[in-house]
Amino acid sequence: MNPNLKRLRRSMMFLNCQKPALIKDPYIYSPDSIMLDLEDAVAEREKDAARYSLFHALREIDYRGVERVVRINGLDTDLWQEDIRCAVAGGCDAIRIPKTETGEDVKRVEAAVQAAEEEFHVEKGRTLIMAALESARGVMNAYEICTSSPLLFGIALSGGDYTKDLQTSISGTGVELMGARQHMIIAARAAGVQCFDTVYTNLNDMEGFRKDVETIHTMGFDGKSIINPRQIPIVHEIYTPKPKDIIFAEKVVREIDTKKAQGIGVFTVDGKMIDIAFYDGAKRTLALAKASGVYKGDL
Amino acid sequence: MIIGKSAMAGTLESSDAQVTVEPSENGLELEISSSVMNQYGRQIRATVMQTLERLDVQSGKVTVVDKGALDCTLKARVECAVYRSNDIKDALPWGGAIV
Numbered sequence: 001m002n003p004n005l006k007r008l009r010r011s012m013m014f015l016n017c018q019k020p021a022l023i024k025d026p027y028i029y030s031p032d033s034i035m036l037d038l039e040d041a042v043a044e045r046e047k048d049a050a051r052y053s054l055f056h057a058l059r060e061i062d063y064r065g066v067e068r069v070v071r072i073n074g075l076d077t078d079l080w081q082e083d084i085r086c087a088v089a090g091g092c093d094a095i096r097i098p099k100t101e102t103g104e105d106v107k108r109v110e111a112a113v114q115a116a117e118e119e120f121h122v123e124k125g126r127t128l129i130m131a132a133l134e135s136a137r138g139v140m141n142a143y144e145i146c147t148s149s150p151l152l153f154g155i156a157l158s159g160g161d162y163t164k165d166l167q168t169s170i171s172g173t174g175v176e177l178m179g180a181r182q183h184m185i186i187a188a189r190a191a192g193v194q195c196f197d198t199v200y201t202n203l204n205d206m207e208g209f210r211k212d213v214e215t216i217h218t219m220g221f222d223g224k225s226i227i228n229p230r231q232i233p234i235v236h237e238i239y240t241p242k243p244k245d246i247i248f249a250e251k252v253v254r255e256i257d258t259k260k261a262q263g264i265g266v267f268t269v270d271g272k273m274i275d276i277a278f279y280d281g282a283k284r285t286l287a288l289a290k291a292s293g294v295y296k297g298d299l
Numbered sequence: 300m301i302i303g304k305s306a307m308a309g310t311l312e313s314s315d316a317q318v319t320v321e322p323s324e325n326g327l328e329l330e331i332s333s334s335v336m337n338q339y340g341r342q343i344r345a346t347v348m349q350t351l352e353r354l355d356v357q358s359g360k361v362t363v364v365d366k367g368a369l370d371c372t373l374k375a376r377v378e379c380a381v382y383r384s385n386d387i388k389d390a391l392p393w394g395g396a397i398v
Contacts, residue, residue: 020312020315021312024314024369024372048383049309049376051391052376053372056375082388082389082390086391090393120394
């Protein structure tokens with residue numbers, strides 16, 4: 001199994017492959033992932049140029065551990081297969097499929113990725129896949145999409161197109177996204193894959209952005225798509241476990257391990273009732289704290 | 300590969316380069332202007348020449364207007380212009396002539 005399936009992906013920043021200035025050093029902002037875009041951000045007549053830039057950037061720029069995801073063009077175009085050849089040959093870490101509507105869409109991309117890995121002698125299974133859901137149909141098929149390929153690490157909501165399909169628009173309140181967000185996170189968790197929220201496009205409203213991130217964090221999302229480096233520290237701050245949560249999680253893990261050996265199933269930690277159901281959550285908090293650099297303990 | 304027709308790739312934005320290729324009967328002619336010519340002129344020329352060699356371009360007029368592009372961007376722009384001059388967009392030799 002590819003060890004990167006479950007890596008930390010709090011912030012996934014879109015970058016336009018048409019613009020060399022954007023893709024040359026985004027690692028300085030420390031996003032967890034960058035999404036090198038060949039799709040919507042690239043003008044139709046520059047689709048070919050974006051690929052050459054992508055290929056050489058992937059091969060020659062040291063992104064210092066930041067995950068490199070490539071957003072290919074839609075499966076309804078004649079561009080996506082060459083996009084995959086270019087991205088896989090360059091050595092990208094994952095392919096993002098836009099406008100995913102069915103599990104079959106994922107399988108088509110999976111087959112093209114595997115063919116490209118073979119053609120370019122890339123280790124089989126190295127290139128992961130994520131699927132963006134951008135329509136009512138895609139959202140309705142979320143579970144089918146989540147379970148369609150062992151290479152798929154997660155799904156992402158694309159709010160702009162999705163709300164157009166719903167015949168509404170982004171209001172800033174999140175009301176119009178509520179159903180899709182809830183449905184997608186449930187589907188992703190049921191399938192054991194990650195789930196990512198849509199971009200927040202109003203860069204003049206950082207307070208609104210913060211509230212949006214707090215909402216999706218509470219809902220259980222693994223991270224958010226980002227369009228500007230200014231958004232990254234806010235996401236990371238909200239996703240970094242607080243010291244009191246880390247201390248509590250440590251106590252929970254240690255107490256459960258101890259009490260289990262003593263044959264005790266239910267007990268209290270700091271006045272709260274604890275049983276085995278808290279174990280995985282506490283372990284996740286510690287793993288996230290460790291990945292965020294705020295926990296150096298041994299659990 | 301030949302330069303089939305005039306073609307251009309890239310922009311005059313910072314960190315980019317604009318590369319124009321034109322057919323020529325007089326071998327390879329390379330003209331470079333750069334905002335960092337004194338410091339990096341030799342390296343820019345070497346990168347462009349190596350890229351043209353890999354693509355097996357033996358004749359043509361190549362004009363590069365560099366705006367502080369990294370090597371990887373220079374290569375990308377030269378390749379794009381050459382392939383555009385031949386109307387080739389698919390089944391490209393990634394990792395082969397493009398490397």
